[in-house]
Amino acid sequence: MKIHKLITKTEELADLCSRLAKAEFVAVDTEFMRENTYWPELCLVQIADQNEAAAIDPLAQGLDMTPLLDLLTNNEDVLKIFHAGGQDVEIIYNLTGKTPHPIFDTQIAMMAISQSEQIGYANLVESWLGLTIDKGARFTDWSRRPLTDRQIEYAIGDVTHLAKIFPRMLKRLIKTGRGEWLDIEMESLADPENYRNDPSRAWRKIRAPSRNPQVLGRLKAIAGWRELEAQDKDIPRGRIMRDETLADLASNPPAKQAELSKVRGLSQAWSENEIGKRLMRTLRDAEPLPHDEMPAKTPRGAPLGKEGALVADLLKLLLKIRAREIDVAARLLTRSDELEALAAGVRNLPVLNGWRFEMFGRDALELVEGRLAFAVTDGKLQMTHIDDTADSMAETE
Structure with missing residues (x-):
């Protein structure tokens, strides 16, 4: 297999994608940082078919990622292979408003041919290829430049191994007759609705404190407000406020800003700063949750x-x-x-x-x-x- 160490020029990328567009499938992986930001920062993309592999530097000055993004989101003839690809797909969606399609996730596929619930990539490679992955570069800072040869080699290995595993996995799926089982799972993974960032729906990911429309209305309002604050500052939403604090505020809203200092999870500064004022305004303006938005009554979590x-x-x-x-x-x-x-x-x-x-x-x-x-x-x-x-x-x- 031909290995291109690191692509930093648009012309090189366009040539690579032109060749890959003729492949039956491409294995894809990304390296990103999101510990200190709201939006994940894409730092590296690795891609391979059965003949060649490359790492692509999206941080390279002047590099136009369009040829790669077109290949991933607009070329329906090439199957895109990921392993535990939810976050990779999310990043591509954030960049394009589209998801890769058609798609195949080897972690999900392993669930159909074994009792492995969520097999990690290293264990996948060991079980199929008998190779031990060097995990030394796993927790590297991928945003730092220049990248070392060891980092690039480690990153490209993620897709070269995947390109070897997929054909073998596909053969086993065909033998078991379970390939059709995965169609719905893969379509669900590629559904853009899973990745659409709508602040008005953020509250649904938080454990609801009650089924009271007024409480849920406040929860919806402040959860959406938190998303917008985090986006504006480009910091993780948890740094604005934790989910538990949101739920407490929805259930027991303070009457005035000074009382925010007594809320668990908030500092004294909230009682007098501007973000505290915006929070109080959001709480005051919150409307009861409309009937058609109320969560369905199900026994989930209810005493049996x-x-x-x-x-x-x-x-x-x-x-x-x-x-x-x-x-x-x-x-x-x-x-x-x-x-x-x-x-x-x-x-x-x-x-x-x-x-x-x-x-x-x-x-x-x-x-x-x-x-x-x-x-x-x-x-x-x-x-x-x-x-x-x-x-x-x-x-x-």
């Missing part, structure tokens, strides 16, 4: 009672058994909160649709409805369908 909790535990046991039987990550089939909702009577759930229903949901529903039981035979745990047992008894009679 002793019987319901027991059913949820049985469902989790069934999930472990089924995941082991078909060698798939339990997380790909469903999650604990969904099982608790099922135990509590909810039926409009992903696990009761499509391939998930065929692989697990049907048995889960039968367990909840009393048509599936566990039994121990010869020291091994087995599942017994009640209808089948009744039919067998009728035949013996």
